[in-house]
Amino acid sequence: MIIRFYATLAAGLLLSGSLAAQIPAYQPRPADVDGTAAEACARTHAASAARPAYASLSHRQKMARYDVKYYKLDLNLTNNSRGVSGSATIQARTGAQVLDSLAFELYSTYTIDSVVVNGQRALGLQRKGLGDVTVGLRQPVAANTLFSALIYYRGIAPNGNSAAIGNALDTRVDPTYGVSTTWSLSEPYNAYEWWPCKQVLTDKADSSDVWVSTAATNKVGSNGVLRNTTALPNNRVRYEWKSRNPIDYYLISVAVGPYVEYVNYARPAGGPQIPIVNYVYNQLALNNYRTEIDRTPGFIENYSELVGLYPFANEKYGHSMAPIGGGMEHQTMTTQDGFTFTLTAHELFHQWFGDNVTCGAWEDIWLNESFASYGEYLSLNRFSTPAAALSWMNSAHNLAMSQPQGSVFVPDTSRTSRIFDYRLTYKKGAAVVHMLRYLLNDDVKFFRALRTYQSTYGGRTARTRDMQRIFEAEAGRSLQYFFDQWFRGEGYPTFTVRWNQANGRVYIQNTETVSMPTVTPFFYTEVDYRLTFTDGTTRTIRLPQYQPVVSAAVAESRTISGISVDPDQWLLNGSGTITRDNALVTAVRLPAGSAALTVYPNPCRDQLHLDGFSGSHAQAEVTDATGRVVLREVLSAASPVLHTAALAPGLYHVRLLGKDGVLAQARFVRSAE
Numbered sequence: 001m002i003i004r005f006y007a008t009l010a011a012g013l014l015l016s017g018s019l020a021a022q023i024p025a026y027q028p029r030p031a032d033v034d035g036t037a038a039e040a041c042a043r044t045h046a047a048s049a050a051r052p053a054y055a056s057l058s059h060r061q062k063m064a065r066y067d068v069k070y071y072k073l074d075l076n077l078t079n080n081s082r083g084v085s086g087s088a089t090i091q092a093r094t095g096a097q098v099l100d101s102l103a104f105e106l107y108s109t110y111t112i113d114s115v116v117v118n119g120q121r122a123l124g125l126q127r128k129g130l131g132d133v134t135v136g137l138r139q140p141v142a143a144n145t146l147f148s149a150l151i152y153y154r155g156i157a158p159n160g161n162s163a164a165i166g167n168a169l170d171t172r173v174d175p176t177y178g179v180s181t182t183w184s185l186s187e188p189y190n191a192y193e194w195w196p197c198k199q200v201l202t203d204k205a206d207s208s209d210v211w212v213s214t215a216a217t218n219k220v221g222s223n224g225v226l227r228n229t230t231a232l233p234n235n236r237v238r239y240e241w242k243s244r245n246p247i248d249y250y251l252i253s254v255a256v257g258p259y260v261e262y263v264n265y266a267r268p269a270g271g272p273q274i275p276i277v278n279y280v281y282n283q284l285a286l287n288n289y290r291t292e293i294d295r296t297p298g299f300i301e302n303y304s305e306l307v308g309l310y311p312f313a314n315e316k317y318g319h320s321m322a323p324i325g326g327g328m329e330h331q332t333m334t335t336q337d338g339f340t341f342t343l344t345a346h347e348l349f350h351q352w353f354g355d356n357v358t359c360g361a362w363e364d365i366w367l368n369e370s371f372a373s374y375g376e377y378l379s380l381n382r383f384s385t386p387a388a389a390l391s392w393m394n395s396a397h398n399l400a401m402s403q404p405q406g407s408v409f410v411p412d413t414s415r416t417s418r419i420f421d422y423r424l425t426y427k428k429g430a431a432v433v434h435m436l437r438y439l440l441n442d443d444v445k446f447f448r449a450l451r452t453y454q455s456t457y458g459g460r461t462a463r464t465r466d467m468q469r470i471f472e473a474e475a476g477r478s479l480q481y482f483f484d485q486w487f488r489g490e491g492y493p494t495f496t497v498r499w500n501q502a503n504g505r506v507y508i509q510n511t512e513t514v515s516m517p518t519v520t521p522f523f524y525t526e527v528d529y530r531l532t533f534t535d536g537t538t539r540t541i542r543l544p545q546y547q548p549v550v551s552a553a554v555a556e557s558r559t560i561s562g563i564s565v566d567p568d569q570w571l572l573n574g575s576g577t578i579t580r581d582n583a584l585v586t587a588v589r590l591p592a593g594s595a596a597l598t599v600y601p602n603p604c605r606d607q608l609h610l611d612g613f614s615g616s617h618a619q620a621e622v623t624d625a626t627g628r629v630v631l632r633e634v635l636s637a638a639s640p641v642l643h644t645a646a647l648a649p650g651l652y653h654v655r656l657l658g659k660d661g662v663l664a665q666a667r668f669v670r671s672a673e
Contacts, residue, residue: 026295028380028388032342034395042326042369042422054189054414055105055199059132062103063198066092069146071252072209073195079218079256080180082171084110085154086213088196092147099141102149105131105192105199110155117141117149131192151196158193168193169254174323174337179281181257183322183335186250188362188419197249202360202461204246213238214256221255221279221320223247223331243332245312246459248358253330255279255320262286266297266317268304276300277318277333285321292339293319295383299348302382303375307450311356311458317348329372331355341384342376342392349375352454360461362413366487367467369420370408370429377430393434393569400428400572404491404515408432409464431572432486436471438570439482439526441542445474477603477669481625481651485523486572491516493523494574495545500584501560506531507584508543508563509551515574522548524625524651530567533558540567544667546653547627597656597664603671606645610635610656610666618656618663625651644670 030036055063068090075086090104101124102117108130115122115135122135141147157169168190171182184194191197210222216237224243232238259279266274276296280286286293300317304310310317318333327336327343329350336347353375354368373396381389399422406424413419420426437446449470457466464487472479496511508529514520524546531539535558543552563578598611610620620642622631630652633642642654649672656663 026341026384028384028391029341032340032376033380033388033391039326039422039426042420042426055132056129059103059105059128059134060200062101062134063105063200065095065097065099065103066147067095068092068198068203068205070207070209071197071205071247071249072211073252073254074211074213075195075254076213077182077220077254077256078171078214079182079258080171081182082157082159082169083155084157084169084194087150087152090149090151090196090198092149094141094143094145094147096143098143099137099147101134101136103132103134104149104151104196106133106151106153106196107131107155107158107193109158110153113152113154115149115151118147122149133196153196172323174281174321177281177285179257179285181255181281181322183255183320183324184253184330185324185328185335186252187328188250188413188416191249191252195252197252199249201248201358201362204248204358204460206246207242207244208247208252209243210241210252210254211238212241212254212256217258218256219259219261219279221259221277221318221333221335222253223251223333224315226277243315245315245331247331247355248461251329251331251355251358253320253328253333253335255322255333255335257281257320257322259321260286262290262293264294264297266300266304266310268301268309268313271304271309271313274300274310274313275316275318277316279318279320281321289339292341292344295341296344296348298383299345299379302379303349303352306378306447307352308454311352311454317351319344329354341379345376345379346372349378356459357454357457358461360463362419363410364462364464365410365419365425366408366429366432367462367464369425370433373426373430374433377434390569393431396427396430397569397572399423400431401492401515401574405519407488407490408486409488428572435486435525435571436482439479440471440474442474449474477667478649478651478671480649481524485520485625489516489520489523491520492572492574493525493545494576495527495565496576497529497563497565497578498581498584499560499563499578500581501556502585504555504557505553506556506560506563507551507553509549509581509584510543510545510565511549512545513548513576522626522628524627524653525571528566528568528570530564531556531560532562532564534561544653546665546667547623597654597666599654599666599668603669604644605671605673606643608642608644608654608668610640610642610654621655621657622647623653623655 070091072089075084117137120138122137124136126134168186169184173180191199212220213232213236214220216235220239222241224241227242228240230238260282262278264276278293300310312332315332320333320335322335324335324337327334327347329347334347350372353371359365359367377389377392380392408424408429410419440446452470453467468479468483491514493512493514498509500507526542526544528540528542541554600609617636620633620635621629624630647670649670651669653667655665
């Protein structure tokens with residue numbers, strides 16, 4: 001029924017067959033490969049609020065007394081004004097206490113005509129600060145009980161050029177196409193600037209309706225499925241959008257303009273046909289952007305294959321154009337100012353990372369933006385060339401390392417510009433996602449982890465620790481060290497490598513230095529070394545960097561002409577030197593015939609058994625993820641037990657040292673339980 005409805009409205013603009021096979025092959029544009037096409041996303045978010053619109057602590061405590069189940073907006077809007085009038089319905093369930101007052105948020109300049117709770121008009125309207133609103137209830141609502149509040153209000157949405165915090169509802173004429181539109185952008189704290197709500201990330205509504213009445217010359221884009229358009233007196237029309245998927249407050253949206261509608265379809269394997277409803281300024285805009293718009297079905301199909309079916313396949317996907325200065329990933333209908341490869345790919349991947357699973361706190365915004373940025377890389381790799389994807393990653397690395405300070409973790413959520421820091425939240429975060437993929441060294445595990453994240457937390461919110469647990473399950477060990485280094489840590493490592501070849505072996509010594517030693521003194525990681533031989537062939541080996549200076553000897557009789565470090569740019573690392581040193585023999589000698597080191601149980605608690613070394617005695621040396629020696633014990637072949645009870649939970653490296661150097665080495669995890 002939904003498909004038939006859209007076919008009626010599309011008026012002959014619909015496409016048939018596979019769009020991926022019909023659209024021209026993508027030729028990489030510099031702005032897509034270097035990331036500047038999608039940089040507007042960060043600018044758009046950062047500019048949306050000059051300062052945070054926190055409700056007061058006491059007001060947040062009042063709002064915590066109920067759980068939102070449903071929002072309905074029934075508003076009057078035009079495409080050339082920030083004027084708003086109408087009503088908002090909040091259906092919610094009370095918590096463990098009786099509810100004798102209702103707290104919500106609405107910007108202070110709006111007039112509230114009345115608040116009706118369970119059919120009774122509330123009393124004692126109180127307003128504090130920029131947006132705190134509290135009303136008393138004639139009849140208290142019992143604990144664990146559903147109730148409904150209907151709020152009638154009117155006013156002009158504030159504008160960032162005056163006393164307002166941002167531009168949650170804006171109106172403007174696009175300079176290229178001469179079309180005036182009104183649109184919303186509520187992230188992170190600004191939904192209350194155009195509708196009454198509860199701005200708490202962890203309280204998603206189970207469903208929503210957005211009804212907008214406007215001039216009949218306009219169309220209105222919003223979330224979910226357009227169930228009806230109702231003709232109204234005075235040449236007006238009401239668009240009635242309905243969504244029955246969980247949605248966070250900042251993802252509820254409107255876009256109003258005299259749009260031309262264009263619908264195409266995605267056909268993901270194993271899923272239903274998904275309509276993609278595009279509201280574009282006019283026919284000229286459609287002519288200019290149609291090729292790029294037509295890439296969207298292929299993006300959806302590819303993402304569905306990688307991380308799970310498009311989460312809102314029972315409704316739609318779509319775009320509404322507005323001079324927003326970038327894009328905003330409104331659930332099921334992104335708002336964009338135009339269509340470029342990476343911008344469209346980025347905002348679409350948000351439907352999984354940000355919309356279906358939303359970060360549970362703004363400190364963890366990387367769960368939205370870093371993964372959406374990584375979607376750009378995935379799309380380039382799939383629809384362009386590996387070289388274009390590598391160029392994108394190189395550009396991300398260069399920007400992330402343009403300054404050493406700053407963590408992916410957001411310590412100060414009072415500054416919107418810090419939440420949406422392009423260098424850290426977008427680019428460094430995307431590099432961290434890429435390094436998680438490298439760490440697992442198995443794409444089956446990596447994409448299974450992302451699918452598990454989606455299926456586990458879909459329709460809800462998640463924190464970084466939730467993502468970490470999923471990757472730890474795939475890795476089979478603690479990854480606390482990784483998240484300490486790359487999520488909360490700052491800076492990056494640089495590797496200086498010396499190498500030599502003699503006696504059928506290649507000797508490698510890698511010295512790691514770091515850019516922010518007072519914050520992150522060491523980065524534990526594995527490192528790829530690519531050996532290039534004189535006949536043009538190559539061999540890649542992977543060795544652990546378990547302390548600042550590591551040495552290794554690898555059997556290799558073919559003549560080496562050169563060595564490159566991290567040749568496929570998996571790691572975020574600075575440019576170090578690589579030098580052949582004929583004097584280097586190596587401090588690490590692995591005697592011929594030495595047995596491999598076996599450790600168990602792994603993870604361990606109080607004891608770790610080590611088997612597989614020759615001789616009667618050996619010294620065990622344990623280093624942590626920063627390269628510090630934290631434990632030394634002398635072991636005997638008769639009792640090869642390392643006592644680990646004093647170690648903190650985490651990842652460690654153990655080496656068995658004999659008179660000839662390192663006899664064997666292994667990694668192990670000391671678990672917390």
